[in-house]
Amino acid sequence: MPLLNRIPIKSQLRLVVLIMGLPMAGLILFLGLKARQRAVEDATRDLARLGDAVRAEQAGQVASTRQLLTVLAHLPIIRNREAKPVARLFEDLCARNPALSNLGVADRSGRVWAAAVPSSAPFQIGDRRYFQQALRRGRLASGEYVVSRATGRPSLNFGFPVVDAAGQVTDILSIGFHLESFKGVLERSRMPSGAILTFVDHRGVILYRAPDALGRVGTPFDARTMAEIQGFPDEEIHVGRSALLGERRIILTYKLRLEGETEPYLIIRGGIPLDAVLAGANRSILRNLSFMGLVWLLAFLAANAVAKRSILAPVGTLREASLRLARGEGRGAIADRIQGGELGELAATFDDMARQLRHREAALEESNARLEATLALAFDGYWSNDAEGRILDVNDAYCRITGWSREEIVGRFIPEFDVLDSVETVRERIALSRREGVIQFRSRHRKADGSRAEVEVRVALDPRTDRCLCFFRDITAALRAEEALRASEERFEVAFEASPDAISLSTLQEGRYLLVNEGFCAVSGRTREEVVGQLAVDLGIWLDPQERDQWVTQLRASGQVASMEVRLCRKDGTPFDALLSARVIRLGGEDVCLSVTRDITPLKRAAAERRRLEAELDHFQKLESLGRLAGGVAHDMNNTLAAILAVTEVLRIQRAGDAALMGSVSLVEQAAGRGREMVKSLLGFTRKEITQPVPVDVNAMVRQEMGLLDRTLLKKYELVMDLAEDLPAITGEPGSLGGALMNLCVNAADAMPGGGRLRIVTRRGPAGWVELVVEDTGEGMTPEVLRRAMEPFYTTKPTGKGTGLGLSQVFNTARAHGGYLRLESEPGQGTRAILGLACDSGPAPAAGSGPAPRERAPMDILLVDDEDLIRSALPPLLEAHGHRVRAVPGGREALRELDRAGAPDLVLLDMNMPEMNGLETLGAIRARFPSLPILVGTGYLEREAEEVLEADPRAGAITKPYTVEEIGRALDGLEAG
Numbered sequence: 008m009p010l011l012n013r014i015p016i017k018s019q020l021r022l023v024v025l026i027m028g029l030p031m032a033g034l035i036l037f038l039g040l041k042a043r044q045r046a047v048e049d050a051t052r053d054l055a056r057l058g059d060a061v062r063a064e065q066a067g068q069v070a071s072t073r074q075l076l077t078v079l080a081h082l083p084i085i086r087n088r089e090a091k092p093v094a095r096l097f098e099d100l101c102a103r104n105p106a107l108s109n110l111g112v113a114d115r116s117g118r119v120w121a122a123a124v125p126s127s128a129p130f131q132i133g134d135r136r137y138f139q140q141a142l143r144r145g146r147l148a149s150g151e152y153v154v155s156r157a158t159g160r161p162s163l164n165f166g167f168p169v170v171d172a173a174g175q176v177t178d179i180l181s182i183g184f185h186l187e188s189f190k191g192v193l194e195r196s197r198m199p200s201g202a203i204l205t206f207v208d209h210r211g212v213i214l215y216r217a218p219d220a221l222g223r224v225g226t227p228f229d230a231r232t233m234a235e236i237q238g239f240p241d242e243e244i245h246v247g248r249s250a251l252l253g254e255r256r257i258i259l260t261y262k263l264r265l266e267g268e269t270e271p272y273l274i275i276r277g278g279i280p281l282d283a284v285l286a287g288a289n290r291s292i293l294r295n296l297s298f299m300g301l302v303w304l305l306a307f308l309a310a311n312a313v314a315k316r317s318i319l320a321p322v323g324t325l326r327e328a329s330l331r332l333a334r335g336e337g338r339g340a341i342a343d344r345i346q347g348g349e350l351g352e353l354a355a356t357f358d359d360m361a362r363q364l365r366h367r368e369a370a371l372e373e374s375n376a377r378l379e380a381t382l383a384l385a386f387d388g389y390w391s392n393d394a395e396g397r398i399l400d401v402n403d404a405y406c407r408i409t410g411w412s413r414e415e416i417v418g419r420f421i422p423e424f425d426v427l428d429s430v431e432t433v434r435e436r437i438a439l440s441r442r443e444g445v446i447q448f449r450s451r452h453r454k455a456d457g458s459r460a461e462v463e464v465r466v467a468l469d470p471r472t473d474r475c476l477c478f479f480r481d482i483t484a485a486l487r488a489e490e491a492l493r494a495s496e497e498r499f500e501v502a503f504e505a506s507p508d509a510i511s512l513s514t515l516q517e518g519r520y521l522l523v524n525e526g527f528c529a530v531s532g533r534t535r536e537e538v539v540g541q542l543a544v545d546l547g548i549w550l551d552p553q554e555r556d557q558w559v560t561q562l563r564a565s566g567q568v569a570s571m572e573v574r575l576c577r578k579d580g581t582p583f584d585a586l587l588s589a590r591v592i593r594l595g596g597e598d599v600c601l602s603v604t605r606d607i608t609p610l611k612r613a614a615a616e617r618r619r620l621e622a623e624l625d626h627f628q629k630l631e632s633l634g635r636l637a638g639g640v641a642h643d644m645n646n647t648l649a650a651i652l653a654v655t656e657v658l659r660i661q662r663a664g665d666a667a668l669m670g671s672v673s674l675v676e677q678a679a680g681r682g683r684e685m686v687k688s689l690l691g692f693t694r695k696e697i698t699q700p701v702p703v704d705v706n707a708m709v710r711q712e713m714g715l716l717d718r719t720l721l722k723k724y725e726l727v728m729d730l731a732e733d734l735p736a737i738t739g740e741p742g743s744l745g746g747a748l749m750n751l752c753v754n755a756a757d758a759m760p761g762g763g764r765l766r767i768v769t770r771r772g773p774a775g776w777v778e779l780v781v782e783d784t785g786e787g788m789t790p791e792v793l794r795r796a797m798e799p800f801y802t803t804k805p806t807g808k809g810t811g812l813g814l815s816q817v818f819n820t821a822r823a824h825g826g827y828l829r830l831e832s833e834p835g836q837g838t839r840a841i842l843g844l845a846c847d848s849g850p851a852p853a854a855g856s857g858p859a860p861r862e863r864a865p866m867d868i869l870l871v872d873d874e875d876l877i878r879s880a881l882p883p884l885l886e887a888h889g890h891r892v893r894a895v896p897g898g899r900e901a902l903r904e905l906d907r908a909g910a911p912d913l914v915l916l917d918m919n920m921p922e923m924n925g926l927e928t929l930g931a932i933r934a935r936f937p938s939l940p941i942l943v944g945t946g947y948l949e950r951e952a953e954e955v956l957e958a959d960p961r962a963g964a965i966t967k968p969y970t971v972e973e974i975g976r977a978l979d980g981l982e983a984g
């Protein structure tokens with residue numbers, strides 16, 4: 008409306024007349040545009056009918072071609088390759104159908120062996136597309152524009168396979184069509200006026216063009232248009248600009264393709280010039296607009312005459328009165344000169360406005376006085392300056408902001424206070440305020456104490472006085488607060504991105520992610536782009552949606568969740584455990600959730616591993632405790648057995664001729680030997696067992712034990728041995744290993760109360776290992792039973808049927824030999840026990856005993872043992888072999904005896920003695936006699952004792968109970984060392 012008010016009334020009246028004619032002009036244009044639209048639609052339908060007719064006729068031609076080639080492919084003369092009859096048949100068919108350029112048939116190599124058009128020399132079609140496609144796909148295939156080698160004329164060819172009884176393609180029929188055949192198609196289809204229709208093959212070569220006929224056949228179609236056609240659907244009609252003709256046209260594009268082919272064999276491209284289609288509608292619009300323009304002109308002249316007399320003259324009077332009033336000259340009324348109508352009312356209003364203006368001048372003076380008082384009391388600073396930038400007035404607030412007095416400011420120029428402004432800048436801002444009114448900017452003003460005040464400035468130009476009114480707000484504190492906030496945000500951003508935990512911001516209502524850090528991406532396996540804006544449920548982050556509902560409920564109830572353990576899912580579907588803490592915060596007027604997620608999967612794995620190790624340590628400690636108990640029992644048993652064996656051996660020497668007595672002695676020796684093996688079994692519960700390691704043939708050991716087992720097992724058990732040949736030897740104690748095998752077999756038999764199959768297997772294990780496997784077809788074990796099977800005293804057998812020590816003993820035997828025991832079992836699937844033993848590099852030893860000790864001269868032997876049975880039974884045995892024996896009950900007595908009688912040839916020293924044990928006695932003797940041979944006898948050794956004996960070449964260990972022969976072997980070992 009402001010623009011309209013600046014237009015003279017006379018021109019406004021003319022504009023009204025013009026606007027009154029606009030609806031008629033709009034109606035004419037609307038009807039004309041509708042006519043143009045109908046013309047385009049009619050032309051589009053005509054073009055579509057033409058394309059449909061051409062496509063239908065081409066489809067019929069393809070169908071008849073397929074039928075013809077199908078019939079020909081089944082003719083015996085073609086299948087038998089009778090070239091001359093076939094050529095005559097093809098020639099006759101071409102004569103009957105002028106559209107055909109040639110008919111031929113070629114073998115699989117592409118050599119044409121019969122054709123309607125004879126050729127002076129054989130020629131190949133193996134490089135033709137239709138031949139290759141028909142041979143590869145086994146169905147009708149299309150070609151492209153070619154110049155026939157036989158006729159020399161351009162044609163479009165098709166290929167069809169000839170298939171023998173086995174379904175193999177033997178030959179390819181080829182049929183070619185003259186491109187002039189498209190002319191007949193177009194003659195039978197009525198082309199719209201001005202239309203151009205072009206047939207193009209899949210390579211973009213023109214096959215036919217109407218009304219251009221054959222003038223452009225064989226030339227390439229426009230490359231840019233072909234590229235556009237590649238992206239079109241099989242049917243496309245649109246209005247566009249022709250790349251060739253440069254005019255807008257209605258364009259039709261049809262693609263014809265054979266079944267199974269991805270590329271069309273024929274593209275129909277048609278077009279009608281849009282100008283020709285719209286010509287009639289355009290003429291109608293122009294005719295109607297011309298008639299309407301004449302009517303407009305007559306109305307315009309009539310309106311001009313009326314306006315001059317009735318409006319323009321009174322308005323001129325009002326204008327002159329207004330100018331006088333503006334100059335302060337006119338005080339008279341004009342309502343008596345202009346009477347009646349709206350202009351008369353306007354004259355009366357003008358007189359009233361003059362009276363009100365005088366009242367307002369007085370009010371303005373009063374307002375200026377109030378303004379000056381307001382500026383004096385304002386919190387914001389103020390000054391006014393002239394066009395040169397000289398400060399004319401200033402309020403108290405500005406003086407408080409800067410510390411200058413009014414006298415120090417007034418009369419000086421702006422750049423003396425504004426450190427960012429120069430004389431040129433001040434002039435530019437004054438000019439800008441003249442153009443745009445109020446302007447606003449930030450600046451920095453110099454204070455009286457030399458510091459700076461950051462101010463926000465608003466400047467307005469007073470047009471009455473041509474002065475600039477400037478208001479200043481001190482924003483120094485606000486900027487410092489902004490800077491502090493920015494630094495805080497930067498610190499938050501650094502902490503947010505640097506945290507290895509997954510941190511995210513999401514909407515509380517629906518769980519849509521707003522922001523995530525790098526830690527979140529690393530933990531979830533997703534990028535920021537994949538997460539931000541998505542819902543947690545849609546991403547599948549929660550493994551259990553109900554767990555998320557529980558978390559949201561708790562979060563909404565209390566506003567925070569601390570260290571809630573949840574199960575989440577990575578992008579690849581891997582689940583993981585996490586600790587999730589969250590808090591509801593207010594952001595942008597909306598409740599959002601700030602959550603921190605820590606992947607605790609490694610911690611849980613470490614905890615599980617720790618529990619496993621603790622359980623294993625507990626298992627070992629139980630075995631260790633049991634081993635110590637067994638060692639103590641074994642010590643007492645060994646002393647008893649040593650006394651028994653010593654007495655029986657003395658009896659054998661002294662009463663060798665008493666046969667009846669020797670039988671009893673043998674029985675006692677067997678019982679003692681049995682007791683000795685029992686002691687070794689007890690010692691299997693500790694690593695401290697002293698074994699006599701020898702090379703062991705595992706297969707021989709198995710056969711020996713199975714001989715005993717076969718005689719004791721009931722007939723309901725089937726015993727099977729599967730022993731690998733050429734197993735390497737292992738180093739160990741045959742008795743302990745045999746006992747372990749028997750324990751496994753007895754357990755297997757107990758697991759098959761109704762009978763079953765017991766299978767013992769020896770095999771090569773991993774590199775450097777031999778494995779002994781015991782399998783049964785029994786009841787199997789549950790996972791809980793399998794986990795505890797090797798614990799001491801754990802058993803599932805009824806009371807009185809088992810002690811729970813069998814598998815523990817086998818486990819300790821394996822551990823003592825540096826091997827392993829592994830159990831595999833499932834309920835109802837039987838059990839497999841695998842005993843792994845480290846093998847030697849050489850072959851298994853031949854059966855037999857070790858070397859006999861060498862003959863020795865009588866020795867002076869000091870026997871140190873706290874057990875009365877040993878001191879009573881062992882000296883007679885040694886003396887029976889010609890040795891001299893001194894026996895003492897402890898370490899202190901031994902030292903006194905050595906000091907009294909000197910060094911013997913050998914000291915037999917008991918390890919476990921009260922007051923002064925074997926190690927302490929050994930150290931004291933060694934201090935006196937560095938090279939004296941000492942044999943320490945015990946059932947087991949502490950690690951400390953093993954280290955002491957290994958470090959002393961003249962001291963060794965011997966297992967209780969021992970024989971004179973074993974003493975000799977041990978002494979041989981010391982001398983050899």
